[in-house]
Amino acid sequence: MAKNAFYAQSGGVTSVINASACGVIETARQHPGEIGTVFAGRNGIIGALTEDLIDTSKESDAAIAALRHTPSGAFGSCRYKMKSLEDNRREYERLIEVFKAHDIGYFFYNGGGDSADTCHKVSQLSEHTGFPIQAIHVPKTVDNDLPITDNCPGFGSVAKYIAVSTREASFDVRSMAKTSTKVFVIEVMGRHAGWIAAAGGLAADADNDIPVVILFPEIEFDQDKFLAVVKEKVESHEYCSIVVSEGAHWPDGRFLAEQGTRDAFGHAQLGGAAPVVANMVKDALGYKYHWAVADYLQRAARHLASATDVEQAYAMGKAAVEFAIAGDNAIMPTIVRTADRPYAWEVGKASLSDVANVEKMMPREFISEDGFGITQACRDYLVPLIVGEDYPPYKDGMPQYVTLKNEPVARKLEAFSL
Amino acid sequence: MAKNAFYAQSGGVTSVINASACGVIETARQHPGEIGTVFAGRNGIIGALTEDLIDTSKESDAAIAALRHTPSGAFGSCRYKMKSLEDNRREYERLIEVFKAHDIGYFFYNGGGDSADTCHKVSQLSEHTGFPIQAIHVPKTVDNDLPITDNCPGFGSVAKYIAVSTREASFDVRSMAKTSTKVFVIEVMGRHAGWIAAAGGLAADADNDIPVVILFPEIEFDQDKFLAVVKEKVESHEYCSIVVSEGAHWPDGRFLAEQGTRDAFGHAQLGGAAPVVANMVKDALGYKYHWAVADYLQRAARHLASATDVEQAYAMGKAAVEFAIAGDNAIMPTIVRTADRPYAWEVGKASLSDVANVEKMMPREFISEDGFGITQACRDYLVPLIVGEDYPPYKDGMPQYVTLKNEPVARKLEAFSL
Numbered sequence: 152m153a154k155n156a157f158y159a160q161s162g163g164v165t166s167v168i169n170a171s172a173c174g175v176i177e178t179a180r181q182h183p184g185e186i187g188t189v190f191a192g193r194n195g196i197i198g199a200l201t202e203d204l205i206d207t208s209k210e211s212d213a214a215i216a217a218l219r220h221t222p223s224g225a226f227g228s229c230r231y232k233m234k235s236l237e238d239n240r241r242e243y244e245r246l247i248e249v250f251k252a253h254d255i256g257y258f259f260y261n262g263g264g265d266s267a268d269t270c271h272k273v274s275q276l277s278e279h280t281g282f283p284i285q286a287i288h289v290p291k292t293v294d295n296d297l298p299i300t301d302n303c304p305g306f307g308s309v310a311k312y313i314a315v316s317t318r319e320a321s322f323d324v325r326s327m328a329k330t331s332t333k334v335f336v337i338e339v340m341g342r343h344a345g346w347i348a349a350a351g352g353l354a355a356d357a358d359n360d361i362p363v364v365i366l367f368p369e370i371e372f373d374q375d376k377f378l379a380v381v382k383e384k385v386e387s388h389e390y391c392s393i394v395v396s397e398g399a400h401w402p403d404g405r406f407l408a409e410q411g412t413r414d415a416f417g418h419a420q421l422g423g424a425a426p427v428v429a430n431m432v433k434d435a436l437g438y439k440y441h442w443a444v445a446d447y448l449q450r451a452a453r454h455l456a457s458a459t460d461v462e463q464a465y466a467m468g469k470a471a472v473e474f475a476i477a478g479d480n481a482i483m484p485t486i487v488r489t490a491d492r493p494y495a496w497e498v499g500k501a502s503l504s505d506v507a508n509v510e511k512m513m514p515r516e517f518i519s520e521d522g523f524g525i526t527q528a529c530r531d532y533l534v535p536l537i538v539g540e541d542y543p544p545y546k547d548g549m550p551q552y553v554t555l556k557n558e559p560v561a562r563k564l565e566a567f568s569l
Numbered sequence: 570m571a572k573n574a575f576y577a578q579s580g581g582v583t584s585v586i587n588a589s590a591c592g593v594i595e596t597a598r599q600h601p602g603e604i605g606t607v608f609a610g611r612n613g614i615i616g617a618l619t620e621d622l623i624d625t626s627k628e629s630d631a632a633i634a635a636l637r638h639t640p641s642g643a644f645g646s647c648r649y650k651m652k653s654l655e656d657n658r659r660e661y662e663r664l665i666e667v668f669k670a671h672d673i674g675y676f677f678y679n680g681g682g683d684s685a686d687t688c689h690k691v692s693q694l695s696e697h698t699g700f701p702i703q704a705i706h707v708p709k710t711v712d713n714d715l716p717i718t719d720n721c722p723g724f725g726s727v728a729k730y731i732a733v734s735t736r737e738a739s740f741d742v743r744s745m746a747k748t749s750t751k752v753f754v755i756e757v758m759g760r761h762a763g764w765i766a767a768a769g770g771l772a773a774d775a776d777n778d779i780p781v782v783i784l785f786p787e788i789e790f791d792q793d794k795f796l797a798v799v800k801e802k803v804e805s806h807e808y809c810s811i812v813v814s815e816g817a818h819w820p821d822g823r824f825l826a827e828q829g830t831r832d833a834f835g836h837a838q839l840g841g842a843a844p845v846v847a848n849m850v851k852d853a854l855g856y857k858y859h860w861a862v863a864d865y866l867q868r869a870a871r872h873l874a875s876a877t878d879v880e881q882a883y884a885m886g887k888a889a890v891e892f893a894i895a896g897d898n899a900i901m902p903t904i905v906r907t908a909d910r911p912y913a914w915e916v917g918k919a920s921l922s923d924v925a926n927v928e929k930m931m932p933r934e935f936i937s938e939d940g941f942g943i944t945q946a947c948r949d950y951l952v953p954l955i956v957g958e959d960y961p962p963y964k965d966g967m968p969q970y971v972t973l974k975n976e977p978v979a980r981k982l983e984a985f986s987l
Contacts, residue, residue, distance in 0.1 A: 164744045166737075194747035223740035229748040311966055319584075319869035322641035322970060326582045329612035330647040335865060353967065423844075425862075444843075446861035447753060451737035454873055457966065537966035548729055548875065548955035549771065552740060 154256025161262030174468025458539025572674025579680030592886025725878030876957025
């Protein structure tokens with residue numbers, strides 16, 4: 152008798168996490184002998200804990216197919232890190248109880264490092280309690296910081312967005328530089344790892360001599376060196392584009408964004424790193440500036456998704472189900488790069504015990520010697536990940552993203568307080 | 570004997586001003602009997618004053634065609650407002666002198682309100698000096714504030730970008746609202762007119778019940794009413810998206826962005842209106858927020874241009890040349906809307922004396938009664954302007970925008986100091 156499956160989205164959403172959901176649900180539907188209904192957690196793992204399940208079988212094939220081109224988390228996500236088994240056995244036991252009540256034998260958890268850890272613990276508990284649950288982690292994170300997998304679904308599309316936006320804004324500044332703006336600053340996500348910031352370096356290439364200065368979280372900020380590089384770029388090109396990671400920081404660890412700014416009421420700074428950097432340049436060098444903070448726009452920009460990323464996000468969801476059917480447990484499907492040029496990749500598999508709690512930072516050899524740019528090795532790594540366009544359908548000028556019905560499953564258990 | 574033409578780009582550039590340049594140059598090339606070489610001003614009108622002309626005949630047909638899909642100002646633009654004829658007759662006379670030296674009989678000036686004014690003055694001076702120059706203004710402004718024309722090339726693409734980005738970010742916030750971000754704020758351009766802010770309202774439609782609150786420059790900011798509306802939206806939808814115009818201001822005229830914020834050195838605020846609004850919501854209602862400032866990204870986003878906008882930008886350039894050949898002077902081609910549904914438009918013509926120094930604001934009936942949204946009349950106006958996608962070509966994941974050779978024309982006159 153086919154067991155049901157549970158699927159949940161975790162942490163910050165991306166423009167392609169729903170493509171993974173699409174891969175999970177479509178593949179499960181192709182295997183009715185092995186997998187019954189896919190229940191989704193409403194607002195991620197909280198939906199499992201509170202027995203707030205969504206019956207995805209109520210969604211049409213067309214609606215599920217539309218997830219492939221819809222950004223965000225269609226079932227809701229959450230920021231809710233489960234504690235260790237020792238500190239919060241109650242929650243893990245509740246998960247097992249809910250899975251038991253709804254005859255769930257497969258746990259698909261779509262997220263980053265924290266959710267890989269949770270997924271791993273669920274598989275361990277399952278062993279101890281004797282209730283069999285196959286726990287499979289589906290990788291997702293714009294931060295691109297999961298280990299073992301060559302890259303993470305969600306990253307390629309953010310990288311494309313930042314690379315394209317930086318190129319476009321650079322063309323704009325170049326036009327204005329004679330009498331007006333000379334420096335453009337764009338702030339990007341990535342508090343610990345500089346992968347997204349690195350993508351800004353792709354604005355320049357052999358055909359586009361664009362002066363880009365990148366501030367990585369991996370490199371301690373050196374104000375004098377930074378200002379000297381900006382000055383040199385503006386003198387040689389009349390303008391300069393600066394890509395600053397939200398995680399860029401001073402040698403003492405303080406983020407650039409924490410500039411000690413206070414408003415009239417004494418509240419701490421309102422702004423991000425971009426205005427701080429822009430003002431620093433203005434004060435020292437006198438250049439007129441503009442700055443942008445992309446924030447959610449970068450990770451929600453399904454309109455500019457990387458086709459490679461969409462394909463891989465779907466493939467990870469599909470592989471998760473196929474691995475589950477094959478009997479795997481406590482694993483995560485991975486992307487294995489088999490060649491750079493032409494780019495080739497295949498689906499691999501990692502043990503969750505090797506994935507949980509490991510952060511993959513930018514290798515130093517991906518950052519140029521001066522610390523403000525990317526190397527050829529970094530380009531070779533990044534470019535394949537942004538290749539291809541995968542446009543959503545449009546109606547009346549607007550992308551047609553799907554909103555699911557998200558019908559609840561009848562509860563069978565007592566309420567549970569978080 | 571065919572006279573040469575002068576073309577210049579003025580003020581803030583857009584994602585489609587080069588499509589107008591393309592229209593001007595391609596149309597001129599089709600009429601060699603009437604128009605000789607098109608010279609472009611390097612960095613706008615400054616190129617004319619300093620006799621820094623670009624010979625566009627050195628560019629291949631393919632390079633000129635690529636302007637249609639290239640954002641920014643390919644010849645450089647400038648912010649340089651010429652004073653009145655009385656105050657600065659010297660500069661106007663210099664223009665005539667340069668035009669005379671290079672046998673220029675046509676002056677095509679591509680810009681907003683200020684450049685329409687300059688263009689008008691050149692045509693007046695031409696009359697007085699007896700040197701015949703046909704001065705034609707080619708409309709361009711993301712602010713959409715030129716009179717007579719139904720809309721301005723450049724606006725439709727920004728509107729599409731803001732509408733799409735607001736929808737995408739709203740999907741994102743909705744996913745996170747249960748345990749994390751509940752309010753997303755996006756700051757958009759438009760210091761005087763709220764046209765761009767209004768476009769954020771298109772994120773919601775009959776199929777997308779998205780709670781959007783808009784802060785227009787046309788409506789004095791009322792903090793209590795604003796907070797009440799945000800609270801009501803979050804209570805009904807779990808989240809809320811706020812679109813704030815950079816020109817949103819208090820009843821006394823102070824911009825929201827001027828919050829009295831000081832950095833450690835006592836410098837005035839670094840940030841924009843978005844962080845101010847976000848913090849205001851957090852302080853009063855306790856909602857977790859995210860905010861973005863689109864800045865140049867919105868007006869450079871050729872990757873998401875409106876096909877209608879691209880077509881109209883090209884048509885304005887083409888019409889300018891055709892009007893010139895037909896003998897017109899001191900005019901601007903316009904977009905005349907002949908029907909809403911299905912949308913239909915044709916090229917019209919306005920006298921520059923009616924265009925110069927008139928700003929078109931949002932009509933009050935386009936703003937909802939409570940002042941925080943758009944009406945059906947506004948939708949009927951906006952939607953046709955964002956319809957259609959016109960994607961640039963991509964290579965290795967990146968849009969292929971053209972950078973022209975921009976070869977200089979040999980100078981014939983003495984230097985001129987600005």
